[in-house]
Amino acid sequence: MISSSRCTHLLLLLPLMFSFFVMGFVDLVGIASNYAKADYQLTDTTANFLPSLVFFGFLLFSVPTSILMNKIGRKRTLLLSLCVTMAALLLPVFNKSFAGMLAAFSLLGIGNTLMQTSVTPLLSTVVSDDELSSALTFGQFVKAIASFLAPLIAAWGVHYNVFGMNWRILFVAYMLIAVLAVMVLSATPFSDEKPADTSGLRSTFALMRRPMVCGCFIGILCHVGIDVGINATAPRIFQEYEGLSLTHAGRITSFYFICRTVGCLLGTFFLSRVSNRRFFVLSVVCIMCGLIGFAGFRSETALYLCVALIGLGNSNVFSITLTQALQSCPEYKNEVSGLMIMGLFGGTIFPLAMSMTSDGIGSQLGAVAVMLVAAAYLLFFAFKIQGKR
Template sequence: MDMTNNKLNYAMLAPVMLAFFAMGFVDLVGIATNYVKADFQLSDSVANLLPSMVFFWFLIFSVPTGMLMDRIGRRKTLVISLLVTTLSLLIPMVAYNYTMMLVSFALLGIGNALMQVSINPLVSNLIRGDRLASTMTFGQFVKAIASFIAPIIAAWAAFQCDDWKILFPVFMIVAIAAAIWLSLTKIEEEKVLGKPSTFGQCFSLLGNGFVFLSFLGIVCHVGIDVGTNVTAPKVLIERLGMDLSAAGYATSVYFLFRTVGALTGSFILVKFSAKKFFIISVVMLTMGILGLIFAFNQWFIYMCVGLIGYGNSNVFSIVFSQALFHKPEKKNEISGLMIMGLFGGTIFPLFMGLVSDAMSSQIGAIVVMLGGAVYLLSFIRKVKY
């Protein structure tokens, strides 16, 4: 009986994993920002409004999404997120200008906020116990595949077809497929006991010290993630004079190592404690960020970006699962609060753009990222197992 249930759970997990792949579409914002900047001759500060527009909506929609899940369920919320993502990818195909890209990225952020809040608690309905963190990490591996191929598709399309935007219809087809498959999949969810939580009850959980510190950990993780995504090509352009198509592969290097990190992490976390792996991960990403300050050789820059990618690949899953285990009776609310931390993807690029413009150097952006790494180092003592 248990074997049958396990097979059934893994069959149900397949469309959820395709949704994880669709979740990775949000990371196209890094390479897209560089192309939009070049197309419309924008400054760093103005161009960085694009990733900020994506991640701003995590602040607004994350907690309401947790409340929405209490009412309509996690699977239906995830389907809605895929439909919003589909619409966001359609817009650049209809009209391409800076204003419409802001609208497109806003919808991409809204859809991704709905997706990230609903998908991890949905996984917890299918995978339980100590395998939850490793399964969530495997989902991050699937997500990272989309993140990895986005700049490759954009560069290929720019070179072969003189139109980097071909990646939008490619990703849109996948989002539609994921929405249909998930709509046809029945997943038994936990029933909400009592009345659904209110805004006040959700935000009151931030008064719990561990929940609040975990929230800040997510802020820093995402800030470093988006920051590296946006800044790595700029470092190559600034220091080595590379053109954007070639420099854009730095983003692929980051996501390649993040993909490898998520895949290996999904196995490592089954055998070893999350605390030990978290220490190794945070030390690696800190070394990578420090290295970028002094890197003026292409391969050294790639090595630093790779260290950041591998180190940052498992931070989200470990911090998120620790928060869920801390308050298991409040999964929906905790999920909403943790995903609200993805607002770090707005805060970090804004400060990075401002400091870079002020210093006339990408070192300013790297220093802002280093601040996030220092916080994650301090969070090590809070990881409980």
């Protein structure tokens, strides 16, 4: 029989896991940029500007969000993020111009920044410090479900032209889920902690002087660069090598996120039994093997294997890195959370570098080379991670 305290604990986790699912909506930018490229006849560089708009939000709003949490509370900040996300998903439904798409992706980035910065500190009020790492990993698993569903919903919309909306039916489906998440979170009470001292922008950025905080920040830059890069580049690699249609190639993105989902589940199990450092090294080796395989293999089966290795390897990099950062400065939980989420700006830096390199050499191998540089840093950073669990 489940105790009342256990039942309350699960009820508090439900809206937070719902928020993690909505958080995964940001990953629709990869497949959406590919469809937008076809709709608006864009170059690789211009198409990758759409994901860049999303991730500019992480650069500009993550640290201010950590300060906002100290003023209005974590729950209200999370509710605000869901409302902004709803607006972002609604806009492309009624405004199908390229300018409307730019505005929608910008709002999606702002909403996701508010969400990612506030949800982890709020989660820490529900679970113990010992449970936080595993709960965060499970949240990433829930997030990954939304990520791999996005290309499938878009392909379904294209195939059946649901309500005449084509691939944009994806925005409608996810908007309805966001509405439900707002309702569930609003009805759930939380004991919202408020810090005794509030930090400003200067004192928050001063934490970057600490080697572990700075190293984790760069690590998250590289992680999300690889993540968004594969999301956008893998379908183009299959198109370039195998001559697949965009709809068929878009399924590669779903396969990648399926592998990420499996990797999160495996990480939940193995991180309680294997040291963080060993698991991180194994993860990065998988990423590097997959990226090198893109350069050496041309068969569809081998390319799928490469995507699987990258998906499995990259699935737990963020959770381990964020945990390391928080453990290095436990007295500055909100501030460190804001700084680490700012590192998601790597989703802008790396795709732009990859697209320019690909356009420059006329092949997606240019994008692969940029991701290999990011993976090399992660391998270097792996040996800075504390070996204990």
